[in-house]
Amino acid sequence: MIGIDKIGFATPKYKLDLTDLALARQTDPEKYHSGLLLDEISIAPISEDIVTLAASSAKDILTKDDRESIDMVIVATETGIDQSKAAAVYVHHLLDIQPFARSFEVKEACYSATAALHYAKLHIEKSPESKVLVIASDIAKYGIASAGEPTQGAGSVAMLITSHPRILAFNDDNVAQTRDIMDFWRPNYSDVPMVDGLYSTKQYLDSLKTTWKEYQKRTGLTLEDFAAFCFHIPFPKLALKGLNKIMDRSLTPEKKEALSLAFDDSIRYSKQVGNIYTGSLYLSFLSLLETSSTLKAGDRIGFFSYGSGAVCEIFSGQLVDGYKDMLLANRQENLDKRTALSVEEYETLFYEKPQFDDKGDAAFSSYDKNAFYLSGMTNHQRQYKNTEEDA
Template identity: 30%
Template sequence: MNTGISHITYDIPKIYLNIEDFSKERQINAEKLKKGLGIHKMAFLDQHEDTATLAANALLKLFRQNNIDPKSINRIYLGTESALDSSKPTSTYAVEMVENFLGDRVFKHTDVTDMTFACIGAVDVLQNALDYVKSNPNDKAVVIASDFAKYDLNSPGEYTQGAGAVAMLVESNPKLMSFDSTFGVGYKSEHDFFKPRRHHPINQNSQHLTTDQILQVYREEPVFDGQFSNQCYQDRICEAYFHFKNLKNIQSKLHEAWSGLIFHLPYAFHGKRIFSEIFRLEKDNVASEDVTSNLYDFNELKTVSKTEEYQNLVSEKIRNAQRASSHIGNMYSASIFMSLISELWYKQSRLMSGDKLGFIAYGSGSKAKVFEGQLVKGFSKQLAHLNLDEVLKNRTPISFKTYEDLHRKMRTQSVVRPQNEFFLDKINTETDGLVGQRYYKYAK
């Protein structure tokens, strides 16, 4: 029995910063960011938004747009690296919002939890959901990816920021895409990107502080080495890609069997830049066991990426999947699934049932997974409600000052008043009782 995705929905912030405005203030060449990295707009959370509201909005859309009975759902698992709490899963906040909206304890018997492994966490959730439904073919699972890619002001990663959530229904006899059990994996513990607990900067050098005063705090902004992270991404996906080929016993060029390539995209053009090595390895017929000893230097890969053959590959199998990222930015765990949405939306007139899409996922830390999905008969009926062009168009641009105020959490009012969505109403302080408790509401 086939298992896979039947429905897919998403939610992104209603505001964005134009990369021209960002570049002017940071004295960066805007054309370099647009033409070199594919970055045009950067989605950013409004004052009332967080990863839980994004997840809840995507989840509610999933139920309402597809007339799904919430009581039929056995699992709701969330992949995120932007958790709101070190104990209480962010998924519980999102599910609570939707349950309060729908009423009647509809998720009373639903298993809910988070999974975290940087940007690949939601792929881990998807694999878990697929395995679960294959073992329990009458059950259904929901996969959610929700994240906020936030970097320090004036840092080298600042222009890649973004945010958003994607929700998917996984069930037997799927209506959109089916998957088998084969996942190629590449893993090695690295410190390319992470979010450690850090000493509070105030008085941290004092010799007279108590244990409580030496605070360990969580920050949204990561510690990272961009160049090293790119290398980890490239190394892991090579390992996972050729592992997948070995598991499938594929001797030919794997990418030629795929109608499209779906990447995790830290920035829009990352996929097409990073895949050139695998393209060259397959072109040179390098054996899987020799991959790590036959890697190419930067200049060689740059030459490969400029060839007509590789440019045709990008045009036919990568370009459409990266378009949404250009106008949203990095969505961390949700990025690869927004890449799927972008491919389905912009290429739908040329896709056919039976087409296979290759997924190339990466999470810092570091791990990659490569797998494939196949479009099923009637899949196009699931695409009409995506409305990607309309959603991207109907957002509000913000000034650079507003962006910085939001980044520093200095605003007390939303840029765009919430409407037909969940929003964060309040977070308890020391005088409110349970410190840090979060309260959400729905705005009609």
């Protein structure tokens, strides 16, 4: 049995209320709240990046034994900080993981964390005593007053994969699909992505429909076999359309209601954090685990992973007895503690860039921090610090 033994989450300490953004953009707030099913989005200052988020999301779930046993660190991201050095190498160091471990980064838009989990599973099948740390970390930025602006977000989900999981055991039922399309992409020379929004939405839903059909053909399973289904969430309303796309008339009214209630639980965190790209599917899973009152051990959970470009995958897992003991009780309290920004303050953070001197050095302003933060640059080298060292 291989699966998720521990799961952690980190998001920046700042948030933007989408009512405030809507009014500033002369838009009806209901366009965001009802049209996107979003209420707030997390905003990352210059001192927060995918490394600080990744390390912060993993820090509290790892014990000393974990750090000595982990022999692979994989960071999935589409907002990498370097074209050569993997974010996983920084994370490996910040978390003080034993040196004889592979550390690398994977990319395929929002899908790559799913590929990382599959790679981790294959590795542990060969080496059952191994532990693999898989982290999905991203900062979604589109542009001031752009169509995608209200769907921005930032966060990281860390998952410890082992042969004795205490949260979810993976099933061997993965079905993937690849399409060479241009629905969302970001060339190296652009700070923000290029998006064909309507086309991307159609591709997401059609990829789901066709992959689900193939999944049913190969496995013989139907939605009646699932207690809940988690989706990649560019914005929650699209995931809701996805659920409706695969719910057919053969489902009993009771099952439809149960799946709908589970879906509502699965989007609670995303409605407050926004799109976190590679981590959004797994934030959905975390939200489901921590807010649902009906799940039980043995329940089958479905997952739909989608990354523009495009690759998607459907797979499932079974909840493990005692999984509730592995969860955080005060997640909502932590989300509520984020500092609310005015639209003007958010725009200032959005445009802030490093100011380098002739030596390639730059110091950053001080902002509210998670466990790790980026203090500046020295000779164009990123300088990370642990907040415990500042105490």
